[in-house]
Amino acid sequence: MKGKVAVMVEPLKLEYQQYDLPSPEKEALLLKIIRTNVCGSELHIWHGDHPVKKDGILGHEMVGKIEKMGEGVTKDHAGRPIRVGDRVAVTYFQVCRRCNSCVNGEFALCENTYEYFNKQPEESPHFHGAFSTHYYVHPNQFFYKVPDNIPDSVAASANCAISQVLYGIDKAQLKVNETIVIQGAGGLGLYAAAIAKESGAKVIIIDGVEARLKQAKKFGADYLINLHDYDTVEKRSALIKEITNGSGADVGMEVSGVPDAFSEGIHHIRPGGRYISVGNIIIGAFTAFDPGLLTRKSITIYPVNRYQPWFLNKALEFLSSNINKYPFAELVDAHFGFEEIEAALNKSYRREVTRASIVMD
Template sequence: MRINFGIEKANLQYGETIVIQGAGGLGLNAAAVAKEFGATVIVIDGVESRLTMAKTFGADYLININEYDTLEKRTQTVLELTGGKGADVVMELTGVPAAFNEGIHLVRPAGRYVSIGNIFPGKMMSFDPGLMTRKSITIISVVRYNPWYLNKALQFISKTIHKYPFADMLDAEFDLSEIGEALDRSAKREVTRACIVVSRD
């Protein structure tokens, strides 16, 4: 729901380019939504299996941070993929504070940056506010969504259920007693989306 809401708040248009930072469950959903908007989709992540899955969710280009292992390399790659201008929209879905600073480098002048993944206050990073100002970037933060977006999100899944492999997002099941392991493996990016199974025995 937040993804649909965030993309609409960013006013993503047909033919624009979006960079999605993170190919977890939110990132995969964002790729599919952006693709249905008619955007060119670039996904950045460091887990090969997630990048492979991102392709099935509509990603046009994949950037593996292990291969493009510096901010400069990733920025240059995005510039090359966007004809030298940068992405129209960049969406942060990693929960990693440093991704915010990186995103400012990836977005074009007068572009839009959507922050969704960083939801925990108190995590700090180095940041270049002068670059943000000189590029006249619009910052959009999203943590809640209007209630009617729940229906819009369900309609989106219903309409595209046979086009994108939504069920494959849930790639690991855990019992309720294993919730600690599920959280740890999710934090380590070992699973895309963990499913907690509550037995009714």
């Protein structure tokens, strides 16, 4: 039996290749991919802008069905029994449990995290990425059974955006009745709004696109700030102070990926508040920053890169409990077949579609 992989041979060039399906080693799994979504970071890779991934199989957000189980696999990483045919979500990275970060319990920062994701498809077990008919889950990857009430399109995003913002909000310990200001109403911002709302917080969200702000309302945002109506940092900050009885938000969260947004955030947060930095992931993109203001306000910054693997399970539980409360399925607005991945990437890059999903047959 053979499976197919979509390989980026060089930036902007995709090729389909076939390989024999591997038999999973001890503690490993072979999945048949059901759905895979195009993430923003894929677009950086597609255009050659990723720091480590320069070619190979793309794709990391996905949900799959167990096709084969290696010796010793009987339960998922939350202890639930699993069998062939079950839908599972997998951390797209591995935790080696031996590097300095892992030894210190910082699995989110594992220094060998992309060991397999970076391998070339010729190398066994071939299926190193999600833009494939199959996916090989290594013993160092965490996987969780997907609750039945989560549709495929939503489950496919669980292992990236949702887990990451959930981890960030947990790190900053957002509390009941606190106020959070979220900068950016894209996928990350909308998930963050819903999570913050369910934590009992008041949610302020900033974006420049009216349609996104409208959607943010459906995801629990209490206050919407349009960058065009409030067109300076000072105006936005004054409005946030007004909403928060004069002091600023307890927590800020940057999910726009714009370096200047990071500098802006500390203006909106109260003295002693916390700031979660998620969106800016490109190294070497600079912004003017006011360190004196940071010191005087004594804001604690929580950077979030990937997540502790068990947050994937928490993300699935969150989705399962709130599936009818927020329109998660609406976040995917375009569907493509496996042979149309190039179009999915290009249309996503040109922002003709917001969230593209590759549906496998």
